[in-house]
Amino acid sequence: MTDVKSRRDAVFGAGSTLFYDEPVHIVRGEGVTLHAADGTRFVDMYNNVPSVGHCHPHVVEAVSKQLGTLNVHNRYLHEAILEYGERLIGTHHDGIESVVFSCTGTEANEVALMMARAATGGQGIICTDAAYHGNSTEVRRLNKCTSQTGDIRSVPFPDLFRFDLQHPGADPLTCYLGEIEKTIAGFQKDGVPFAGLLFCPIFANEGLPSIPDGFLPEAARLVREAGGVFICDEVQAGLCRTGNWWGYEIQGVEPDIVSMGKPLGAGMPLAATAGRRDLVENFRKKTRYFNTFASTPAQAAAGNAVLDVIQSEQLLASVTRVGDWLRSALMPFMDRCEPMADVRGDGLFVSIEWVKDRQSREPDMAGARKVVDMLKARGFLTSNAGAYNNNVKLRPPLVFAQQEAEAFIGAFQDVLDHLDH
Amino acid sequence: MTDVKSRRDAVFGAGSTLFYDEPVHIVRGEGVTLHAADGTRFVDMYNNVPSVGHCHPHVVEAVSKQLGTLNVHNRYLHEAILEYGERLIGTHHDGIESVVFSCTGTEANEVALMMARAATGGQGIICTDAAYHGNSTEVRRLNKCTSQTGDIRSVPFPDLFRFDLQHPGADPLTCYLGEIEKTIAGFQKDGVPFAGLLFCPIFANEGLPSIPDGFLPEAARLVREAGGVFICDEVQAGLCRTGNWWGYEIQGVEPDIVSMGKPLGAGMPLAATAGRRDLVENFRKKTRYFNTFASTPAQAAAGNAVLDVIQSEQLLASVTRVGDWLRSALMPFMDRCEPMADVRGDGLFVSIEWVKDRQSREPDMAGARKVVDMLKARGFLTSNAGAYNNNVKLRPPLVFAQQEAEAFIGAFQDVLDHLDH
Numbered sequence: 001m002t003d004v005k006s007r008r009d010a011v012f013g014a015g016s017t018l019f020y021d022e023p024v025h026i027v028r029g030e031g032v033t034l035h036a037a038d039g040t041r042f043v044d045m046y047n048n049v050p051s052v053g054h055c056h057p058h059v060v061e062a063v064s065k066q067l068g069t070l071n072v073h074n075r076y077l078h079e080a081i082l083e084y085g086e087r088l089i090g091t092h093h094d095g096i097e098s099v100v101f102s103c104t105g106t107e108a109n110e111v112a113l114m115m116a117r118a119a120t121g122g123q124g125i126i127c128t129d130a131a132y133h134g135n136s137t138e139v140r141r142l143n144k145c146t147s148q149t150g151d152i153r154s155v156p157f158p159d160l161f162r163f164d165l166q167h168p169g170a171d172p173l174t175c176y177l178g179e180i181e182k183t184i185a186g187f188q189k190d191g192v193p194f195a196g197l198l199f200c201p202i203f204a205n206e207g208l209p210s211i212p213d214g215f216l217p218e219a220a221r222l223v224r225e226a227g228g229v230f231i232c233d234e235v236q237a238g239l240c241r242t243g244n245w246w247g248y249e250i251q252g253v254e255p256d257i258v259s260m261g262k263p264l265g266a267g268m269p270l271a272a273t274a275g276r277r278d279l280v281e282n283f284r285k286k287t288r289y290f291n292t293f294a295s296t297p298a299q300a301a302a303g304n305a306v307l308d309v310i311q312s313e314q315l316l317a318s319v320t321r322v323g324d325w326l327r328s329a330l331m332p333f334m335d336r337c338e339p340m341a342d343v344r345g346d347g348l349f350v351s352i353e354w355v356k357d358r359q360s361r362e363p364d365m366a367g368a369r370k371v372v373d374m375l376k377a378r379g380f381l382t383s384n385a386g387a388y389n390n391n392v393k394l395r396p397p398l399v400f401a402q403q404e405a406e407a408f409i410g411a412f413q414d415v416l417d418h419l420d421h
Numbered sequence: 422m423t424d425v426k427s428r429r430d431a432v433f434g435a436g437s438t439l440f441y442d443e444p445v446h447i448v449r450g451e452g453v454t455l456h457a458a459d460g461t462r463f464v465d466m467y468n469n470v471p472s473v474g475h476c477h478p479h480v481v482e483a484v485s486k487q488l489g490t491l492n493v494h495n496r497y498l499h500e501a502i503l504e505y506g507e508r509l510i511g512t513h514h515d516g517i518e519s520v521v522f523s524c525t526g527t528e529a530n531e532v533a534l535m536m537a538r539a540a541t542g543g544q545g546i547i548c549t550d551a552a553y554h555g556n557s558t559e560v561r562r563l564n565k566c567t568s569q570t571g572d573i574r575s576v577p578f579p580d581l582f583r584f585d586l587q588h589p590g591a592d593p594l595t596c597y598l599g600e601i602e603k604t605i606a607g608f609q610k611d612g613v614p615f616a617g618l619l620f621c622p623i624f625a626n627e628g629l630p631s632i633p634d635g636f637l638p639e640a641a642r643l644v645r646e647a648g649g650v651f652i653c654d655e656v657q658a659g660l661c662r663t664g665n666w667w668g669y670e671i672q673g674v675e676p677d678i679v680s681m682g683k684p685l686g687a688g689m690p691l692a693a694t695a696g697r698r699d700l701v702e703n704f705r706k707k708t709r710y711f712n713t714f715a716s717t718p719a720q721a722a723a724g725n726a727v728l729d730v731i732q733s734e735q736l737l738a739s740v741t742r743v744g745d746w747l748r749s750a751l752m753p754f755m756d757r758c759e760p761m762a763d764v765r766g767d768g769l770f771v772s773i774e775w776v777k778d779r780q781s782r783e784p785d786m787a788g789a790r791k792v793v794d795m796l797k798a799r800g801f802l803t804s805n806a807g808a809y810n811n812n813v814k815l816r817p818p819l820v821f822a823q824q825e826a827e828a829f830i831g832a833f834q835d836v837l838d839h840l841d842h
Binding site for chain 2: 004005007008010011012013014015016017018019023024025026027028029034047049050054055057059060063064067068069070071072073074075076077078079082085086089097098099100102103104105106107110113114135136137138140261262266267268269277280281283284285287288289290291292293295296298
């Protein structure tokens with residue numbers, strides 16, 4: 001393992017991200033199981049890319065067959081990608097009519113920003129102060145953005161967990177909407193024409209905070225009144241993850257533009273930006289966007305196969321059922337474990353908030369990391385996340401089943417037993 | 422076909438690029454052959470992504486096997502991608518030591534720009550005035566850039582074909598290097614710290630112009646003297662296309678950073694940015710770059726399989742042999758066809774310059790388009806390219822063989838026969 005690590009440092013250059021102090025060397029995957037080189041077997045409770053399970057036979061067969069038949073760029077006609085586009089659009093609200101395919105979530109957000117700016121003629125974009133939307137020069141500007149000047153400006157992410165500490169006596173909905181109004185007014189004052197707002201609808205990188213009822217629909221209304229478009233980044237929230245097709249359904253908001261990525265292609269690089277047909281056509285006309293590796297037969301095969309499995313294995317219902325059970329089984333541990341101060345999320349996306357004490361609610365990153373390491377030692381791969389990196393994040397493939405959830409609860413209880421002593 | 426086209430306009434939004442006035446509907450590919458839905462069979466003389474031929478069995482098998490074994494992100498250790506990185510680096514000059522994988526050429530150029538800027542602390546980038554480097558917000562700024570202000574500025578692309586018309590009596594090398602010196606001086610004058618220069622080493626989008634001997638090495642010297650880094654975009658030029666492993670070898674320049682894309686993965690989205698280890702490590706440290714779909718086992722399988730085929734089928738030698746024959750067989754047609762004013766290129770990348778008359782050398786885009794359409798009617802898929810879109814561009818998969826080259830010459834002769842009448 002040391003050998004692989006030092007070889008990696010030479011090939012990639014030191015500083016390439018690895019999970020865990022003692023990284024794992026994975027050689028095989030199936031369903032929610034990952035096998036390491038030394039024979040260790042892990043339950044995967046982190047990966048959302050192999051959304052229908054690692055190496056799902058239906059996906060592998062569909063993609064392999066297509067790779068052996070044709071895989072070429074999209075300036076020739078091909079039907080499978082149109083079928084996939086229609087099926088993907090069909091899972092969205094009626095205002096999502098056309099789609100631009102790309103390869104990564106970063107590219108999908110690049111397209112979303114360009115589409116919003118092309119539609120409005122504006123430049124000003126609002127994001128939160130603890131988001132991650134990708135790795136390009138432009139999209140990086142949105143990550144943990146603290147700017148209140150220029151064309152990209154942030155608002156504090158909504159978070160009911162610490163709201164009363166930060167704003168005693170205030171009303172959360174009024175307060176967070178006020179921040180958006182203030183930022184829109186700031187753009188107007190500074191002569192920066194407004195283009196829109198881009199949020200992950202479940203604020204995944206912010207730590208899956210509980211948010212005020214009605215926040216997203218009201219935010220969308222403010223944005224539209226100011227001439228902007230409302231964009232949801234569904235790269236993490238989408239494709240059944242929350243027990244809904246799309247994260248925006250939780251609050252019943254209907255975004256003008258959605259960007260999608262990670263789980264769509266089960267590991268085949270596949271991302272998409274969709275919106276009203278007029279928004280998409282205006283974007284195409286103004287940019288002549290073309291992406292060599294996107295809208296290909298291989299992307300179509302992967303995307304269609306993933307939708308097939310979601311339907312045939314009824315994953316939407318199972319995500320809700322198993323996710324609800326998992327959260328309800330975790331909740332009681334809060335009574336015996338002071339640092340475990342909140343259990344949040346929807347469907348198979350769970351965040352456990354780890355704090356130094358319940359009074360101050362001071363984030364305990366080291367504590368959360370320790371839990372993650374102890375879970376790993378018990379065969380469950382999870383990770384840390386959130387604005388303060390103090391959340392234990394559970395986000396298994398969508399095929400994660402009741403029996404695995406029960407095994408996890410056993411391991412989690414054992415971790416708490418050991419933490420107590 | 423009309424049906425597929427109107428369905429496409431709805432799903433993608435009208436304005437998504439298609440080749441040819443009457444688009445082709447491709448359903449199957451093998452080697453250099455593409456089969457259309459109506460049974461028509463085409464020789465592919467356009468595609469550089471299926472570099473080792475459409476649906477090469479070795480590539481299909483390697484990728485399929487890997488998809489059925491494991492495909493997961495790169496924050497776990499995995500050996501195949503390290504092997505691929507080592508092999509890819511091994512094809513470069515000694516100063517290319519480490520690599521950052523991504524999914525598309527756009528992303529590879531994003532990384533190259535960030536790496537150059539992180540290394541130098543500068544922002545100023547020089548490109549040509551007729552390049553295409555990708556589709557993100559930042560990289561788009563380089564495309565057909567005409568700016569002489571701000572942090573991205575262009576120089577006229579080198580072109581011996583029209584040089585004497587544009588600069589009577591001048592020396593081309595002195596003139597084009599002078600433009601670079603002037604632009605570097607402009608950055609200094611305006612207080613924009615210089616970061617580097619990014620060229621496609623064969624100026625593919627500019628139209629594969631013949632360029633002065635020594636231009637690239639001298640340009641690299643000027644860039645380095647000014648504290649910048651010299652970047653080659655090998656997305657089109659690289660991986661044996663020119664009969665060299667990399668386009669920069671033609672002029673014997675050794676870039677500090679190279680970006681790579683299209684042909685690497687035979688259709689699997691796979692791109693890379695490589696450079697000295699210190700440049701790569703500095704980039705990683707400053708950006709914490711991570712790309713979910715990159716450096717995966719599937720990318721490794723595709724990349725390794727492509728390198729296997731290049732070696733086992735000795736494609737480097739065959740590209741040179743067939744490409745040289747193709748150009749030498751095309752040359753004599755210039756004697757009988759006034760508009761066919763130049764035949765350029767290296768290896769299996771050929772540009773035929775189409776002009777209104779030899780005196781003015783005025784570009785004839787319509788003429789070049791007509792040739793492309795007539796070649797298509799004869800079963801050969803090519804395209805138009807170049808700064809004036811008046812080049813007939815030939816860029817078949819690397820496995821394009823002597824017998825196909827001979828068949829193409831027959832078809833080309835037939836096109837000229839029909840043009841004469």
